[in-house]
Amino acid sequence: MTHPHISTRADGPEHTIWFETRPRHLAGGGDPRHITQALRAAGWKNRSDPDYPHVVLASPDHRHTVALEPETSAYTAWWRIQAHGDHDHWYAMFGGNTPVEILAGLTDALLKPVPETAPEIWPTLAWAGWAYERDEHGNESARHPDAILGLRRRAVEPGEDFFWTAEAALPTGLGGRKRIWHAHFDDRMPPHLIAAFTHALALDEPVHRRHYDVPHSHLVTQERGPHGEQLAHAHEARLKTVRATARKTRRSALAAQKPPAPSTTAAVPARSR
Numbered sequence: 001m002t003h004p005h006i007s008t009r010a011d012g013p014e015h016t017i018w019f020e021t022r023p024r025h026l027a028g029g030g031d032p033r034h035i036t037q038a039l040r041a042a043g044w045k046n047r048s049d050p051d052y053p054h055v056v057l058a059s060p061d062h063r064h065t066v067a068l069e070p071e072t073s074a075y076t077a078w079w080r081i082q083a084h085g086d087h088d089h090w091y092a093m094f095g096g097n098t099p100v101e102i103l104a105g106l107t108d109a110l111l112k113p114v115p116e117t118a119p120e121i122w123p124t125l126a127w128a129g130w131a132y133e134r135d136e137h138g139n140e141s142a143r144h145p146d147a148i149l150g151l152r153r154r155a156v157e158p159g160e161d162f163f164w165t166a167e168a169a170l171p172t173g174l175g176g177r178k179r180i181w182h183a184h185f186d187d188r189m190p191p192h193l194i195a196a197f198t199h200a201l202a203l204d205e206p207v208h209r210r211h212y213d214v215p216h217s218h219l220v221t222q223e224r225g226p227h228g229e230q231l232a233h234a235h236e237a238r239l240k241t242v243r244a245t246a247r248k249t250r251r252s253a254l255a256a257q258k259p260p261a262p263s264t265t266a267a268v269p270a271r272s273r
Helices: 033-041 100-109 122-127 191-202 228-257
Strands: 019-022 055-058 064-068 077-084 089-095 131-134 140-143 149-154 163-171 177-186 207-209 221-224
Touching: 033 055, 033 064, 033 100, 033 228, 077 100, 100 191, 122 131, 122 140, 122 191, 149 191, 163 191
Parallel strands: none
Antiparallel strands: 019 207, 019 221, 055 064, 064 077, 077 089, 089 177, 131 140, 140 149, 149 163, 163 177
16 A cells, blocks of 8 residues: 655655755754754663654663653743753753754763763853853853853852853843743753753854744855755764764673672792791
8 A cells, every 4th residue: 555645844854955054053943853863873762652742762771861842932941851860860951942953962962971071161162252251159151252142150149059051142122132042951960961062052063954944044144055865864874873872882881880800810829938
């Protein structure tokens, strides 16, 4: 029996005209499969309800979950990432217009071993030309040269716990700002994950979007990009790399759990004088 072709936005990229879009932080959400298929390739399990429009993925060790639940507004939290460990409990959320290429900086880091030393966070932005500030209470912030994108680490009151926010917002002309996308995560998130997200924020590489998929087209420039087949091959290469990294990480974790092998060297009896 021949089934009819159902045209959906879940179709592959082969038959779409793509445009290199910059700056990336204003390019819109993009294709969520950039994140979800990478997590699936790393062995994450699909815990979604097939009758509800969402995606819920859980890591193989059940320590982390990533949920995508589209809302009526792209400015509310669509993505939610959580850690569920006894000593590693944190929460992060991201709006629907958060580019998946930026968010993938964080989700890809979840698939890799924890580095021995935590990478720098603020110097990465300073090297990219962001303006950095720190006040007397320890609150820190950095702003992109376009003054639209910013990152902050602050406490509501001095002495309280810090939390992080990343936001792309336009000035309204009345002293306020109109939000394009917003991210929120707490200070308990491991520093290497915050650094990975920050590094993705600082990149200046274009992302690929359809011509009419950009929510604020007047804020970006778009130039004809690669053919869809090229993007499909690049995505497959990305998934192949993720699978290899996941296998290596699992082998390293298993090796670390094994007790040391007993010594096979026979004891040398002491000589009598």
